[in-house]
Amino acid sequence: MQDFEAIARPGYRHRHLLGTEGLTPAEIGYLLDLAENYAVQDPRAHQHSPLLSGHTVINLFFETSTRTRTSFELAAKRLSADVINMSVAWSSIKKGETLIDTAMTLNAMHPDVLIVRHPDSGAVKLLSEKVHCSVINAGDGSHEHPTQALLDALTIRRRKGKLAGLTVAICGDIMHSRVARSNLHLLTTMGARVRVIAPPTLMPSGIERLGVEAYMDMRAGLRDVDIVMMLRLQTERMQGSYVPSIREYFRFYGLDRDKLAMAKPDALIMHPGPMNRGVEIDSEVADDIDRSLIQEQVEMGVAVRMACLEALTADLRAGDPRVPAEGR
Amino acid sequence: MATRSEAGPTAYINARLLDPRSGLDEPGALFADQGVVRDVGPRLFNDGLPDGAEVIDCAGACLAPGLVDMRVQLGEPGNEHKETIETASRAAAAGGITSMVALPNTDPVVDDVAGIEFIARRAREEKLVKVYGYGAVTRRLEGRELVEMGLLSEYGALGFTDGLQAVADAQVMRRALSYSRTVDTVILQHPQEPSLATGAMNSGELATRLGLSGNHLLNEVIVIERDLRLVEMTGGRYHVANVTCAESLEVIRRAKARGLPVTASTAPHYFTLNETAVGDYRTFAKMTPPLRSERDREALAAAVADGTIDAIASDHSPHDQDAKRLPFNMAEPGIVGLESLLSLSLALVHGGRMPLLDLLRRLTDGPAGILKGRADLTPGLPCDLVIFDPERPATIDPDHFLSKSKNSPFEGHMVQGAVLRTVVDGRSIFTSDLSTPSGSTPGSSTPGSSTPGSGRQAA
Numbered sequence: 001m002q003d004f005e006a007i008a009r010p011g012y013r014h015r016h017l018l019g020t021e022g023l024t025p026a027e028i029g030y031l032l033d034l035a036e037n038y039a040v041q042d043p044r045a046h047q048h049s050p051l052l053s054g055h056t057v058i059n060l061f062f063e064t065s066t067r068t069r070t071s072f073e074l075a076a077k078r079l080s081a082d083v084i085n086m087s088v089a090w091s092s093i094k095k096g097e098t099l100i101d102t103a104m105t106l107n108a109m110h111p112d113v114l115i116v117r118h119p120d121s122g123a124v125k126l127l128s129e130k131v132h133c134s135v136i137n138a139g140d141g142s143h144e145h146p147t148q149a150l151l152d153a154l155t156i157r158r159r160k161g162k163l164a165g166l167t168v169a170i171c172g173d174i175m176h177s178r179v180a181r182s183n184l185h186l187l188t189t190m191g192a193r194v195r196v197i198a199p200p201t202l203m204p205s206g207i208e209r210l211g212v213e214a215y216m217d218m219r220a221g222l223r224d225v226d227i228v229m230m231l232r233l234q235t236e237r238m239q240g241s242y243v244p245s246i247r248e249y250f251r252f253y254g255l256d257r258d259k260l261a262m263a264k265p266d267a268l269i270m271h272p273g274p275m276n277r278g279v280e281i282d283s284e285v286a287d288d289i290d291r292s293l294i295q296e297q298v299e300m301g302v303a304v305r306m307a308c309l310e311a312l313t314a315d316l317r318a319g320d321p322r323v324p325a326e327g328r
Numbered sequence: 329m330a331t332r333s334e335a336g337p338t339a340y341i342n343a344r345l346l347d348p349r350s351g352l353d354e355p356g357a358l359f360a361d362q363g364v365v366r367d368v369g370p371r372l373f374n375d376g377l378p379d380g381a382e383v384i385d386c387a388g389a390c391l392a393p394g395l396v397d398m399r400v401q402l403g404e405p406g407n408e409h410k411e412t413i414e415t416a417s418r419a420a421a422a423g424g425i426t427s428m429v430a431l432p433n434t435d436p437v438v439d440d441v442a443g444i445e446f447i448a449r450r451a452r453e454e455k456l457v458k459v460y461g462y463g464a465v466t467r468r469l470e471g472r473e474l475v476e477m478g479l480l481s482e483y484g485a486l487g488f489t490d491g492l493q494a495v496a497d498a499q500v501m502r503r504a505l506s507y508s509r510t511v512d513t514v515i516l517q518h519p520q521e522p523s524l525a526t527g528a529m530n531s532g533e534l535a536t537r538l539g540l541s542g543n544h545l546l547n548e549v550i551v552i553e554r555d556l557r558l559v560e561m562t563g564g565r566y567h568v569a570n571v572t573c574a575e576s577l578e579v580i581r582r583a584k585a586r587g588l589p590v591t592a593s594t595a596p597h598y599f600t601l602n603e604t605a606v607g608d609y610r611t612f613a614k615m616t617p618p619l620r621s622e623r624d625r626e627a628l629a630a631a632v633a634d635g636t637i638d639a640i641a642s643d644h645s646p647h648d649q650d651a652k653r654l655p656f657n658m659a660e661p662g663i664v665g666l667e668s669l670l671s672l673s674l675a676l677v678h679g680g681r682m683p684l685l686d687l688l689r690r691l692t693d694g695p696a697g698i699l700k701g702r703a704d705l706t707p708g709l710p711c712d713l714v715i716f717d718p719e720r721p722a723t724i725d726p727d728h729f730l731s732k733s734k735n736s737p738f739e740g741h742m743v744q745g746a747v748l749r750t751v752v753d754g755r756s757i758f759t760s761d762l763s764t765p766s767g768s769t770p771g772s773s774t775p776g777s778s779t780p781g782s783g784r785q786a787a
Contacts, residue, residue, distance in 0.1 A: 021537070098650060098653065098654065099653075099654065099655065100653050118655070120655030120656070120657050120658060121538055121539035121540050121609070121655070121656065121657065122538065122539075122540070122608075122609030122655055122656045122657075123655035125608060125609060126609065126653070126654075126655060140539070141539050141540075141655075141657070142539035142540070142541075143538060143539030143540075144539070178539060181537075181539060204535070204536040204542070205531045205532055205533075205535075205536060205542055205544075206531075206532040206533035206534075206535075206536045207536055209533035209536075210533070210536065210537065
């Protein structure tokens, strides 16, 4: 079920970026190549790229986030966009103003790109149907977080030179993780083999139908993998509700030297952050500069988000005299 | 067809008579007077029509007992912005329903005599379809203290249920079933174990893909299996509403085979749609229990046909846009169903699964029997009828629904079957435009050009 239109015309031809599910290899490759261009540049050199000059980007976060929001903000500012940050406590939204009302208010502000994070799966999609601009999903509930998956893919591709043929293990709270979903869709689309590792209480049903192999034994799951992708375990899920205790979780599902030894000798470690050291990952492993890609992931985050902003605003610039062609 | 609607002597001629209780399925006529069926049969009026009777020519259409919808949410009292007894009654009339039974999960909850009296009084004022109510099993639906089942029954409560909540506490359920025997009433259970049923849609691949929490079908089976043990222990009459999955049907089948006093119902959406209707977070496809897999949908259709399912109810759940245009997790479950109950159910007949008479049994005599009522054409009974054309093609258009809320996932759904006239106590409370011949283009909407006010003039 490939999108031949997308293959015939390289580029990203959707209005929104809501998820990695359904993207074609060509589209993903295009976004990664675009991001690669930004990644190799000295950040200071294109700080004033005029690409989005005169355009408005709104960061609309219904869930607290520092890292993702800052990363998007930096990406937009490096492209000279006017950036507005709106943090909305979802609890107060529940009382009166609905998501639809919010969309109507935003339409009146005429933004060009809306970057949205929301605690409910599907909420960003709902909003995207009601607003007049492009929307980037910065994380919706347990559903998708596409820019995280793209930055992970870019990080892997830069180190390993490819995605196809690699074996990637995603470990942790698969059930509630939008990072896991976006990553497994993207990686399987690009030809990587994906394993998911979690205790049965944190493994969603039917996950195998998404084209991955499921493991509850972490050692078995890590055998001969190229990439170990750890997920953050939310505090509220640690204390007896999904797993009996932190120390028990760490014993069986925390990444330490011992378990890592099951992976390939050159296997690399990733984490979307922020890490819980001693919960899902051992400090010694997390800080191993030869193995850990965690700092690099953060750097790639800005490059990938610049690429996404560029791709989604391509139509805005068509025939726009404000931006010279060489400014792209 | 005449449009008079007085409850004087009326002859319904040229009908295909369908009476599930007696097994009658023949061309013939029915004579009613003073709101009561006087005579019915294939050879009626062979010696000429009675003098002074209004004649309604059914022109070959089906004439059956009015439908009994045993599971409806009215919105009144407390949620009149979603539905009122008046709008629900008009919608029911348009759907061929002559009696409906309201869930007690209103605001305030129907857990005392005053609540039951309120519904009865409002229904009398509207003078459209017959509106009955269930009492709550427990006060304020809190699942702890039993309501005054005996008194509520005396005032007309047809059964007891905590609405969209299961009676979760086994001890409370045991006592409810046990005590219900004193008034020979029925306990209706919503089969969802609350400690497990936290998911927004059926668990499985699609829920995992969408990042929605899953609701496993065993949440339903667990409640039913437990309750059946309690039924065995107490002898109380038990009804499972909104059965959605093959496993539940197996359990119910076994219990029936053992002679336990258990009955079951489902709603058309459960045998018409499967979980894929949720698609991209369509909240109109959010139900409780949720839509299940295709395998379950198939099993339900078969169970309606073989009688494991005794009744089809609309499970009418009106919601305004503010309750549905939300992230999927937060949206209210349920759909409006009064006006699509018959046409959606008829698909089982058109699909060759069951004879028309059997389907009508699930919509008339079946539910009436569970509630100790009657819905048949026996002379002496109230003249509550539906006259319908089972073949007429139509496209469901919620914008034409008379219900105040339009939350239906069946917009644009092609059906066959249209209600032509609904009669309550001999008065026509709904008539559709019969001038359009059967077999009109499928693009036309469900007959919505009703004259629901006509019944009120005759009062």
